[in-house]
Amino acid sequence: MNAEFIEALYQLEKEKGISKDILIDAIEAALISGYKRNFHSAQNVRVDINRDNGQVRVFARKTVVEEVLDPRMEISLDAAQEINATYQLDDIVEIEVTPADFGRIAAQTAKQVVTQRIREAERSIIYQDFIDREDDIVTGIVQRNDNRYYYVDLGKIEALLPHTEVMPGEKFKHGDRIKGYITKVEKSTKGPQVLVSRTHPGLLKRLFELEVPEIFDGVVEVKAVAREAGQRSKIAVHSQDDDVDAVGACVGHRGVRVQTVVDELRGEKIDIVHWSEDIRDWISNALSPAKVLSVEVLDNDKVARVLVPDHQLSLAIGKEGQNARLAAKLTNWKIDIKSESEMVADEQDDSILTTDQIDD
Incomplete structure (x- = not known):
């Protein structure tokens, strides 16, 4: 030397x-x-x-x-x-x-x-x-795949997209440009390992941040997200400014903002609802698009009993219970939904039981 x-x-x-x-x-x-x-x-x-x-x-x-x-x-x-x-x-x-x-x-x-x-x-x-970018969204190009992962080029590194983190029906080929949500960054003997997801609820939140300037600026806040990837999602938003409609900001003029997110998620249906400090209003909003008559809250058990019109029952529950399930995930409350006729029948049953007890 x-x-x-x-x-x-x-x-x-x-x-x-x-x-x-x-x-x-x-x-x-x-x-x-x-x-x-x-x-x-x-x-x-x-x-x-x-x-x-x-x-x-x-x-x-x-x-x-x-x-x-x-x-x-x-x-x-x-x-x-x-x-x-x-x-x-x-x-x-x-x-x-x-x-x-x-x-x-x-x-x-x-x-x-x-x-x-x-x-x-x-x-x-x-x-x-990349450790500072955990829980962030990235754009990459699919390079190849095997029986476990898609390998996505992020420029400085090749990220791993597990097949289990791909939405139902999604298939990628070499050269496809996709967005993913960084779930984990680890050190390994071969260098840093970045894992990304297409199914994580955080992806939906980050996509709205990209499309809605009011969210990026902090005027509109995303309060909660519930997602069944590839099928349907719910996102709850709240405006810090009374002059700004949180839901309207996310939908955009003629729905252009939400449609961009839907397109990125391959047609996934998205319900955008208002968040509220009042738990009754919050649960009622979470069941949108169904109309709710009343919400009875049992605070100790974190259970809510919801009354809906008869013709809204199937909408409130959703196909295979999906709407009710997503509302429960969104609010973190157990939700028991009943129609008006079911409520009347229950009250009659209670009345009959009470009468029988008096006769005895």
Whole structure:
């Protein structure tokens, strides 16, 4: 190695942000192993790289003892004092043992160490970039897929989209541009690993943030999201400004904003509802598009009994219970839905039971 090598390390420090001193320390540690391996030495050695000219020197480190039992590790007091009269017992004596052709080994080792450290530094930078983007939306290009994942190119890294996180009926081919929601960023032996999802409720929230400036600016707030990916979703919004209609802002002129989100989600139906501090109004809104007559709240059990007109019962429950199920997820309340006729029948049953009890 030479002064040009040291200058190259300075340049790497500026361009990659890798400390020159850390690189030199790592090279010195690697050269110790290289020396012992190539020269079959069991000595305790130290490698020194001159920070100015790049010169590499190897020193055997020996402990000063009265009686030498292992000459590879020990040196007698007399021999030590011949080198320097100030040496005493238990001192460490360093004797240069640099082999004649050690420069070649040093250069090869340095190249390997620097390459590895650059790779590690780049992986660390990528990890730091993406760990801050967990729960965020990204756009990538599908490169390939196997029986577990789609591999999506995000530019600096290839993300993994598990088949289990793809919406029903979705299939991608090479070159497709897709949006995904980052669910996890992990460190692995092969570098950072980014996992993305197309089914996560957070994807719906982030898509609306992209399409609705009022959400991005904080005027409209997304309070809750419930989603059955590929089929139907509900999103609850609230406006911080009385002059701004939260639902209208999300729908957009002639529905253009919500339609953009629907198109990205391959036709998934989206209900946009008003959030309310009043739990009765909140639950009533969550059951939209069904019209609700009344909501009875049992606070202790977090259960709500909802009364709807007879002709709204099937709409309130939804196909296979989907509307009621999504409303329950959205509000985090158990919702018991009854029609007017069912409520009347229940009241009559209660009345008959009470009469029978009186007769008894």
